[in-house]
Amino acid sequence: MRKRKGAGRPTIADVAAQAGVSSITVSRALRDPQKVSERLRAKIDKAVRALNYIPDTHASALASSRSNVVAVLVPSLTNNVFSDTLRAIYDALDASPLQVQLGNSRYSATEQERLIGIFLSQRPTAVIVSGIDQTPAARKMLEEANCPVVQIMETGPDPIDMMVGFSHYQGGRAAAQHLIDQGYRHIGFLGARMDPRTTRRLAGFRRALEDAGMFDPDLVKTTTTSSSVTLGGVLLRELARHRPDLDAVFCNNDDLALGALFGAQKAGISVPDQLGIAGFNDLEMMQAACPSLTSIRTDRYGIGRHAVNMIQAVLEGTPPPEKIIDLGFDLQMRQSSDRRHILASGPA
Amino acid sequence: MRKRKGAGRPTIADVAAQAGVSSITVSRALRDPQKVSERLRAKIDKAVRALNYIPDTHASALASSRSNVVAVLVPSLTNNVFSDTLRAIYDALDASPLQVQLGNSRYSATEQERLIGIFLSQRPTAVIVSGIDQTPAARKMLEEANCPVVQIMETGPDPIDMMVGFSHYQGGRAAAQHLIDQGYRHIGFLGARMDPRTTRRLAGFRRALEDAGMFDPDLVKTTTTSSSVTLGGVLLRELARHRPDLDAVFCNNDDLALGALFGAQKAGISVPDQLGIAGFNDLEMMQAACPSLTSIRTDRYGIGRHAVNMIQAVLEGTPPPEKIIDLGFDLQMRQSSDRRHILASGPA
DNA sequence: TTGTAGGCGTTATCAG
DNA sequence: CTGATAACGCCTACAA
Numbered sequence: 001m002r003k004r005k006g007a008g009r010p011t012i013a014d015v016a017a018q019a020g021v022s023s024i025t026v027s028r029a030l031r032d033p034q035k036v037s038e039r040l041r042a043k044i045d046k047a048v049r050a051l052n053y054i055p056d057t058h059a060s061a062l063a064s065s066r067s068n069v070v071a072v073l074v075p076s077l078t079n080n081v082f083s084d085t086l087r088a089i090y091d092a093l094d095a096s097p098l099q100v101q102l103g104n105s106r107y108s109a110t111e112q113e114r115l116i117g118i119f120l121s122q123r124p125t126a127v128i129v130s131g132i133d134q135t136p137a138a139r140k141m142l143e144e145a146n147c148p149v150v151q152i153m154e155t156g157p158d159p160i161d162m163m164v165g166f167s168h169y170q171g172g173r174a175a176a177q178h179l180i181d182q183g184y185r186h187i188g189f190l191g192a193r194m195d196p197r198t199t200r201r202l203a204g205f206r207r208a209l210e211d212a213g214m215f216d217p218d219l220v221k222t223t224t225t226s227s228s229v230t231l232g233g234v235l236l237r238e239l240a241r242h243r244p245d246l247d248a249v250f251c252n253n254d255d256l257a258l259g260a261l262f263g264a265q266k267a268g269i270s271v272p273d274q275l276g277i278a279g280f281n282d283l284e285m286m287q288a289a290c291p292s293l294t295s296i297r298t299d300r301y302g303i304g305r306h307a308v309n310m311i312q313a314v315l316e317g318t319p320p321p322e323k324i325i326d327l328g329f330d331l332q333m334r335q336s337s338d339r340r341h342i343l344a345s346g347p348a
Numbered sequence: 349m350r351k352r353k354g355a356g357r358p359t360i361a362d363v364a365a366q367a368g369v370s371s372i373t374v375s376r377a378l379r380d381p382q383k384v385s386e387r388l389r390a391k392i393d394k395a396v397r398a399l400n401y402i403p404d405t406h407a408s409a410l411a412s413s414r415s416n417v418v419a420v421l422v423p424s425l426t427n428n429v430f431s432d433t434l435r436a437i438y439d440a441l442d443a444s445p446l447q448v449q450l451g452n453s454r455y456s457a458t459e460q461e462r463l464i465g466i467f468l469s470q471r472p473t474a475v476i477v478s479g480i481d482q483t484p485a486a487r488k489m490l491e492e493a494n495c496p497v498v499q500i501m502e503t504g505p506d507p508i509d510m511m512v513g514f515s516h517y518q519g520g521r522a523a524a525q526h527l528i529d530q531g532y533r534h535i536g537f538l539g540a541r542m543d544p545r546t547t548r549r550l551a552g553f554r555r556a557l558e559d560a561g562m563f564d565p566d567l568v569k570t571t572t573t574s575s576s577v578t579l580g581g582v583l584l585r586e587l588a589r590h591r592p593d594l595d596a597v598f599c600n601n602d603d604l605a606l607g608a609l610f611g612a613q614k615a616g617i618s619v620p621d622q623l624g625i626a627g628f629n630d631l632e633m634m635q636a637a638c639p640s641l642t643s644i645r646t647d648r649y650g651i652g653r654h655a656v657n658m659i660q661a662v663l664e665g666t667p668p669p670e671k672i673i674d675l676g677f678d679l680q681m682r683q684s685s686d687r688r689h690i691l692a693s694g695p696a
Numbered sequence: 697t698t699g700t701a702g703g704c705g706t707t708a709t710c711a712g
Numbered sequence: 713c714t715g716a717t718a719a720c721g722c723c724t725a726c727a728a
Contacts, residue, residue: 008494009471011705022715027707037713052492057470058415059705061406062720077438078431086425090452099466102450104438118447122405123357144400146356229633258633265638285577285606290613359721370699375723385697407721410704699728708719 010051018047030055061123070098070311071119073129075107075195079227081253081281081300082130085152088304089128096312098125105130107195113138120145126311132156132163133196148314150307154197155326162314164306164325168197171296171329172204175250175278178294178331180212182339184248184276188219190235190260191252192227198252201280205250219243227252232259237267240275248276248337254283257293261336276337282330291335299327358399366395378403409471418446418659419467421477423455423543427575429601429629429648430478433500436652437476444660446473453478455543461486468493474659480504480511481544496662498655502545503674510662512654512673516545519644519677520552523598523626526642526679528560530687532596532624536567538583538608539600540575546600549628553598567591575600580607585615588623596624596685602631605641609684624685630678639683647675 016023021040029036029044036044047053061067072089074082086102093100101119105112113135119127120141126148132155134142142149142160149161154168179187189205191198202220209215221239225231232255240246251257257279261271269275271291279286282297306325313320364371369388377384377392384392395401409415420437422430434450441448449467453460461483467475468489474496480503482490490497490508497509502516527535537553539546550568557563569587573579580603588594599605605627609619617623619639627634630645654673661668 012707013705023705024707024716025714028714031707035713040714054465054469056410056705058406058409059720060707062404062410062722063705063707065720067406077434078428080426080428083426083431087452090425100450102448104435117402121402229636233636255633259636262636262638285603288577288581288607288610290610360723361721371721372700372723373698376698379723383697388698404721407704408723410706411721411723413704413723697728700726702723702725704721704723706720709717710715711717712713712715 009056010053011056012053014051015044015047015053018051019043065123067123067125068097068099069101069122069124070308071101071103071116071122071124071127071129073103073105073112073115073119073127075105075112075130077104080283081153081298084300085304085307088301089308092305092308107193109133109135109138113141116141125315126150128152128307128311131196132159134160148311150310152303152307154200155324159323162307162310162320162323162325164303164310164327166298166327166329167204168200169204169207171280171298172201172250173208174204174329174331175201175280175296176205176208178333179248179250179276179278179337180208180214182248182272182276182337183342184337184339185214186216186219186243186245186247187214187276188221188239188243188246188249189252190232190239190249190256191220191222192225192231192235192256193252194222194224201252219246222252227255229255229259229262232256232261233263233266234259236260236263240267240269247274249278251277251279254279254281254286254293254295257295257336258285258289261289261291261293272336272338273342276339278337282332286332287334289336294334294337295332297330297332299329302327357404358401359404360401362399363392363395363401366399367391413471415471415473416445416447417449417470417472418656419449419451419464419470419472419475419477421451421453421460421463421467421475423453423460423478425452428631429646432648433652433655436649437656440653440656455541457481457483457486461489464489473663474498476500476655476659478502479544480507482508496659498658500651500655502548503672507671510655510658510668510671512651512658512675514646514675514677515552516548517552517555519628519646520549520598521556522552522677522679523549523628523644524553524556526681527596527598527624527626527685528556528562530596530620530624530685531690532685532687533562534564534567534591534593535562535596535598535624536569536587536591536594537600538580538587538597538604539568539570540573540579540583540604541600542570542572549600567594570600575603577603577607577610580604580609581611581614582607584608584611588615588617595622597626599625599627602627602629602634602641602643605643605684606633606637609637609639609641620684620686621690624687626685630680634680635682637684642682642685643680645678645680647677650675 012023016026103115128150151163154165279295282295286293286295360371360374364374451463476498499511502513627643630643634641634643
């Protein structure tokens, strides 16, 4: 008489009975076949197939206090920037027994905090979290989580544990400097969402223009709504109408840059002669566009790969020498901001 | 003397001791606060905070044989098509205690089968799986999983359990018919990846052209490599070079369509007059492009929302009346295939 | 409303 | 190499 019913599925005990061995032998045969004689192993495999046995992750995790879960938190599922990093994480974890538990924090620090709480209750093997702007409570939870933690996408001082990314401030600064170098003089900024990383890109942009004595707050056009190609066109049109002297824009990201290009084309503004455009991230489409679009190339796949590498190194007892990895970025100059032909022939 | 060490974290028993109650009372206070008196609840809450207690998901799942996990399998993390659906799933599950376990099958049926096996070992509450082309073994596992299963993105006969999507065959056919109706006569097909859904779009395309007596296998240009904007340009250039009479292309997806547009622009081919272009899915950028791009609009967000609704309905004991939901599609005609000005003024 | 007893399926520990 | 036993942390069932 059972006092309680489980899920009704076959358990290790059922397999053991069928194979005529003890359950611990089945457990071993499944986890580490070499530890079991070939004869028993064959019997066990047969029983497993006959019963269609599937091990219970939860029982295993409870008994071993190991979960094989790597918690991953990103702020968006639709932003291509994160999908490249996610793909790298899935690729890197593919060969290992580790599973990804993915959370979408929607660009909200409090939502991220909530998800961290939920995810930690799964006793994850490691945590990968986007950004460096965790709430104090979230930070505390992660510090006490007693597992490797990697903050990704960005670098900064004072990591919770480990970190891999690059400086968005420097990225924004480099983009602005490039436009200055190309001879543009009334350079605008188009920004959407305005999350912490976007804000730091704007800070870098501002710094470069200030150093050149040409920062004009009136040329900064931002919105907190989410980014899109359409929005890029809208922001450009509004800014260009308000400030006809605008001659270049640095866009927060590549979607906006593509939208700005389309917007310019619709308005009959020639790129790069009348308007220079630079984006951020260098999505694949940037080089295919007509004209091709300048962007700051970031190694998003590398970020995911390094994050997993760092975690695996720690788990293997050989923690990486550096707690912080800065993968940097590269400015990819393309047609949309290339005025070398003009610069070469002297001022107009 | 402990015979075995757990993770070392505080357990419900620790909280109970600290609060001076029994552990079951703590358990209840956490799950269903109304069942515990306010006085004890306050004590317990205090103890939880003091100890920084985090419940153990695995112990809970084992004891209750409920896991709160919804397994979701998609073929790609970088394809925007799936990110919209995923976002819907995360949004819909947000209010519930259910967690998403996401798997990336990389457009491989055998990889999907492998992941299904892994995921079922978590005893998921429900499974959402992309496509209708599961391997026989995968299908069998899902049929025996004893939980709601929803196949998404596509409709077809013989669902494993439930289904929500639309007909890619009809979508391809509608796109081709539209191009025919606009007066194009040498209509090509650009396809990447050639996964089952792409193949069915091509079948629909072919059918429409055959019905019109104008199908030409020589105008079908496909590759099994993954899709990209750049690839769209490459495929268009190759096809146009080989067949100068080409006057329209239906692209497998919107990335290819955008790439085809850029490719045409680079080659000095005017769209839509010399070349009509239609894509598939109607990503946001299509309406923003210059010229704007025709596409088959699909309700990807709706697919995710319906999938979760169906699951929740079953869990609540009120299974949906229809096992199969066809969300259909809409042709969005835009500038890239709009020849009404030509049709109106008669044949050239 | 609160508590007692015991099991969920697996694995760590210790013997043989 | 194999097995008996007792946890892992929580929850169901039943009782008070």
